Amino acid sequence: MPQSQLDKVKVNEVEVDFIALKLCINHQWHDVEARQLKLLKLLIENYGQAVSRNQIMDALWNDTIVSDNSVSQAITQLRKSLHDDKETPRFIKTVPRVGYQLIAELVFPEPPSEQAEQFKKNKFNLTLVAAASTLVGIGITMGIVELAKPSLQVPEYTYESRLTSTPGPENFLRYSPKGRYLAFSQSSNNRDQMDMAVFDAQTQAVHVIKSTGYSEEAPEWSPDGKWLIYYRHDPISCEIRVMSVVNPVETWRLSPDFHLSDCQVGFSRQKMHWLTDNSLYIQRWKNNSPILSKLTLATEGYPSLLKQDDLENIHPILMDIDKATNQLLFVEQSSQGYVLQHMDLVSTKRNVIESREQEYWGLKWHESGQSFWLGNESLRLMSVDGSSEVMHLPIGFIPDIDLNPLTKQLAHAEGLVNVNLYNLQLKSLNNHQQVIAKQLSSSARTDILPTLSKNGRQTAFISYQRRSTDGLKHIEIWLKNKDKKAANLLANLPENIHPKYLLWSPNGENLLLGDSRQNIHLINIYSKHLVAIIFDYKNIDEVNWSSDGKFIVFSATNGDSKQLWQYDLQLASTKLLEEDKLVVNQITEQESNVQALQTSEVLSVEQMKKLNPSYHHYISHVESFLSAHAPEQLPVDNLSPSLLLYRPHIFDLGIYYVVKQGHQLALYLYKFAEQDHVHIANIGRHEQDINLMLNISASNDGKQLVFSKVEAFETDILLQRKSPE
The missing domain is CATH 1.10.10.10 (Winged helix-like DNA-binding domain superfamily/Winged helix DNA-binding domain)
Structure with a gap:
C-alpha cells in the first residue's frame, strides 16, 4: 500500500x-x-x-x-x-x-462503499461552496479596509550630489530649522575621535566647528536655530553641551559652549530632539537599557536644565520625533528581534508598524503620522500601515537620514563596512604583550561569531554575503583549520535562521548552533549536515555538552517552572531528566549549578566556568563577577558598554574581555587563580557601532585567540533632490 x-x-x-x-x-x-x-x-x-x-x-x-x-x-x-x-x-x-x-x-481497512464516497463528495462540494462564499466575503471586506487605509504617496527624488568625501564615517545628519545648514559628525584626521561639522548650502562649503580632542557627536538645533547642542565625550566623561550659532558660520568654531547635562560614558548615542524652546527629548541609558527622557530647559539667557523626567515604558534604540505634531517613531528590542512603532507623545497611544529579526538603521519622518524614511539595505519610504516603496539601492548600506524641512531635500549617509576575523597567538598570559593579529577571513564577506575548539586548532564562524549591515542573506557556516590556509564551507543556512552562538563538542567533531528563535541545530564537521534537533521548547537556556559529547543538556520553561532536559545524539531523542533517576543522579552537579544561577547575583569561580553564550544572562553574570573581583583594577568604571559591544569568553583559567576606551580596543584577562585583571594587548580601533554581535573566543589554555573586528568603515553624505510636482 x-x-x-x-x-x-x-x-x-x-x-x-x-x-x-x-x-x-x-x-x-x-x-x-x-x-x-x-x-x-x-x-x-x-x-x-x-x-x-x-x-x-x-x-x-x-x-x-x-x-x-x-x-x-x-x-x-x-x-x-x-x-x-x-x-x-x-x-x-x-x-x-x-x-x-x-x-x-x-x-487494512475496507475501501469505502460507493454510497459513502458519494456522501463524502456531496459534503465536500457543500463545504467548497461555503468556503468560497466566505472567501468572497472576506475579500470584499479586505478590499474595503484597504481602500480606507491611507495610501502611500511616493514622491519622486533624483540624485543631486555627493556632499563629503573624507576618510571614515559621517553620521548624525541634522538640518537646521530653515534648511540652510546641515550639521553632522565626521572622523578626525587621525580617526581617533569624531569632529562636528556644518555644511552651508548657501556657500556650498563645509566648516569644521568643533575639533577639541574630545568626540563631538549628534548635533541638534534649537527650534529657533540660535543654539546647537551636542554630545562631548571621551573614555572617562560624557556631557551634553550647548553653543550659540547666531553669528556667521565662519565664527562658530570660536563660539563659547556651556554644560547642559551629563550622560552615560561608553554607551552608543542617538540623535536628540529639541521640540520646543523648553523641551528636549533624548535617549539615555539606565540599568544598561535605553529609555526615553524629557529634559525641561530654562529659556532665559543660554539654555540650562531645570528638570529631567524619564519615560521608563519607552526603550528606544532608534527614534525620530516630528516637532510640529509630537509624533514619535521608535524601535524597541524584543526577545524575537525588533519592533518598529508609532506613538503620540500627548495621548501616549502606540501602534506597532512591523516586527522583524533584523535591526533598523536610519529613521526619519516624511509626512507626520503618515509616512517615513528607512535606511539600511535600501532607502525606503514607508507608511504607518506598513506598506513601503524602495527609492534607492546603495552600493553598501544607509545608516542615517535627514530631511530638509523647507525644500524636502533628502540627505543620507551611504557607505561600506568590513567585519573581519583575526587570530592571536600568545606566548604567555602576562601583561602588555607585543602581538601581531593575523587576518583569518576574507574582507569580501561579513564574518562574525568566531568560535575556537578546545584545543585551538579549529575555528568555526558565521559568514554573511550581504549588501548592508543586516541584509541577512546567504548565511553560511565556515571552518578554518589552524594548519590549512583556506577555510572550508560547512553548511548554508536557511534565511530564517539567524545565529546567536556556536558551541563546540568536547571531541571537536560537532557544533551546536543556537538561533534567535531559541532553536538548537547540530552540524557534524565530517558529514556537513545541519539538522534542527531541539525546537518547540519555551525559553531554551543553559545549553551544555556532556563531558563525553554524547548528550546535550538544556533547560526550558513549562508554565512558571524550569525543567532540565537531555538530548541523546545516538537516539536522536529528548527526555525530561526528572523522569530518569539514574540520569538525574549523574547530572546532580548540573542541576545545582542551574539553581545557583537562578538565585545568585555573583557566581563562584566554578559556577562561572559552567557558563557559555547560550545562557540568557551570560553578559550580566560576567559583569557582576568582574565588578565584584578586584574592582580597583578594572580599566573602566562601567563595563556594561564594552561587554554589550564585545561578548566576553570564559575558559578554565579566566575570562577574556574587550574594553573600548574612546576608539581604542584593549584586550584584558581576569585570572581566576591570581584574582587580578591583566592588560594583554591593544587589538585595534572601533569607530562606529554597527549593531552586529562581536565576540572573542579562546582555546582551553588561553594562548590561542580569535576575535571579530569592525574596520574600513567608510560613509559619505549624499543629497537627493525632490522633483517638482
Missing part, C-alpha cells in the same frame, strides 16, 4: 493509527513516538522482505549522523510498544547479517 494512503492498519491484534500516533492493545489506546511508527511503516512497506540496517538509518535519520546502535535501540523500543518478544517474535524477526523483517499478519 502506498505510504500516503497508510493511515490505519491492524498488525496481528494491534490496531495502529498513524495519524493520531497511537496503538490500541487490549482495547486500550497508547501514545507512541513518531519515530517508532515511522519504522513500523517502513517495515510494512517492505512486507515479505528484510529491511537492512542502512535502510532504517536512511529513513529515520537521513540528516543526522548516528551510530549503528541507534537502529538496535529503535527496534527494541518498537518491539516493547508492540509487546513483542525478541526470543519468540510474533511481529519483528531479526534476519542475521541482513536486518529486520515484519512477520505479523496485516489487515
Whole structure:
C-alpha cells in the first residue's frame, strides 16, 4: 500500500493509527513516538522482505549522523510498544547479517462503499461552496479596509550630489530649522575621535566647528536655530553641551559652549530632539537599557536644565520625533528581534508598524503620522500601515537620514563596512604583550561569531554575503583549520535562521548552533549536515555538552517552572531528566549549578566556568563577577558598554574581555587563580557601532585567540533632490 494512503492498519491484534500516533492493545489506546511508527511503516512497506540496517538509518535519520546502535535501540523500543518478544517474535524477526523483517499478519481497512464516497463528495462540494462564499466575503471586506487605509504617496527624488568625501564615517545628519545648514559628525584626521561639522548650502562649503580632542557627536538645533547642542565625550566623561550659532558660520568654531547635562560614558548615542524652546527629548541609558527622557530647559539667557523626567515604558534604540505634531517613531528590542512603532507623545497611544529579526538603521519622518524614511539595505519610504516603496539601492548600506524641512531635500549617509576575523597567538598570559593579529577571513564577506575548539586548532564562524549591515542573506557556516590556509564551507543556512552562538563538542567533531528563535541545530564537521534537533521548547537556556559529547543538556520553561532536559545524539531523542533517576543522579552537579544561577547575583569561580553564550544572562553574570573581583583594577568604571559591544569568553583559567576606551580596543584577562585583571594587548580601533554581535573566543589554555573586528568603515553624505510636482 502506498505510504500516503497508510493511515490505519491492524498488525496481528494491534490496531495502529498513524495519524493520531497511537496503538490500541487490549482495547486500550497508547501514545507512541513518531519515530517508532515511522519504522513500523517502513517495515510494512517492505512486507515479505528484510529491511537492512542502512535502510532504517536512511529513513529515520537521513540528516543526522548516528551510530549503528541507534537502529538496535529503535527496534527494541518498537518491539516493547508492540509487546513483542525478541526470543519468540510474533511481529519483528531479526534476519542475521541482513536486518529486520515484519512477520505479523496485516489487515487494512475496507475501501469505502460507493454510497459513502458519494456522501463524502456531496459534503465536500457543500463545504467548497461555503468556503468560497466566505472567501468572497472576506475579500470584499479586505478590499474595503484597504481602500480606507491611507495610501502611500511616493514622491519622486533624483540624485543631486555627493556632499563629503573624507576618510571614515559621517553620521548624525541634522538640518537646521530653515534648511540652510546641515550639521553632522565626521572622523578626525587621525580617526581617533569624531569632529562636528556644518555644511552651508548657501556657500556650498563645509566648516569644521568643533575639533577639541574630545568626540563631538549628534548635533541638534534649537527650534529657533540660535543654539546647537551636542554630545562631548571621551573614555572617562560624557556631557551634553550647548553653543550659540547666531553669528556667521565662519565664527562658530570660536563660539563659547556651556554644560547642559551629563550622560552615560561608553554607551552608543542617538540623535536628540529639541521640540520646543523648553523641551528636549533624548535617549539615555539606565540599568544598561535605553529609555526615553524629557529634559525641561530654562529659556532665559543660554539654555540650562531645570528638570529631567524619564519615560521608563519607552526603550528606544532608534527614534525620530516630528516637532510640529509630537509624533514619535521608535524601535524597541524584543526577545524575537525588533519592533518598529508609532506613538503620540500627548495621548501616549502606540501602534506597532512591523516586527522583524533584523535591526533598523536610519529613521526619519516624511509626512507626520503618515509616512517615513528607512535606511539600511535600501532607502525606503514607508507608511504607518506598513506598506513601503524602495527609492534607492546603495552600493553598501544607509545608516542615517535627514530631511530638509523647507525644500524636502533628502540627505543620507551611504557607505561600506568590513567585519573581519583575526587570530592571536600568545606566548604567555602576562601583561602588555607585543602581538601581531593575523587576518583569518576574507574582507569580501561579513564574518562574525568566531568560535575556537578546545584545543585551538579549529575555528568555526558565521559568514554573511550581504549588501548592508543586516541584509541577512546567504548565511553560511565556515571552518578554518589552524594548519590549512583556506577555510572550508560547512553548511548554508536557511534565511530564517539567524545565529546567536556556536558551541563546540568536547571531541571537536560537532557544533551546536543556537538561533534567535531559541532553536538548537547540530552540524557534524565530517558529514556537513545541519539538522534542527531541539525546537518547540519555551525559553531554551543553559545549553551544555556532556563531558563525553554524547548528550546535550538544556533547560526550558513549562508554565512558571524550569525543567532540565537531555538530548541523546545516538537516539536522536529528548527526555525530561526528572523522569530518569539514574540520569538525574549523574547530572546532580548540573542541576545545582542551574539553581545557583537562578538565585545568585555573583557566581563562584566554578559556577562561572559552567557558563557559555547560550545562557540568557551570560553578559550580566560576567559583569557582576568582574565588578565584584578586584574592582580597583578594572580599566573602566562601567563595563556594561564594552561587554554589550564585545561578548566576553570564559575558559578554565579566566575570562577574556574587550574594553573600548574612546576608539581604542584593549584586550584584558581576569585570572581566576591570581584574582587580578591583566592588560594583554591593544587589538585595534572601533569607530562606529554597527549593531552586529562581536565576540572573542579562546582555546582551553588561553594562548590561542580569535576575535571579530569592525574596520574600513567608510560613509559619505549624499543629497537627493525632490522633483517638482
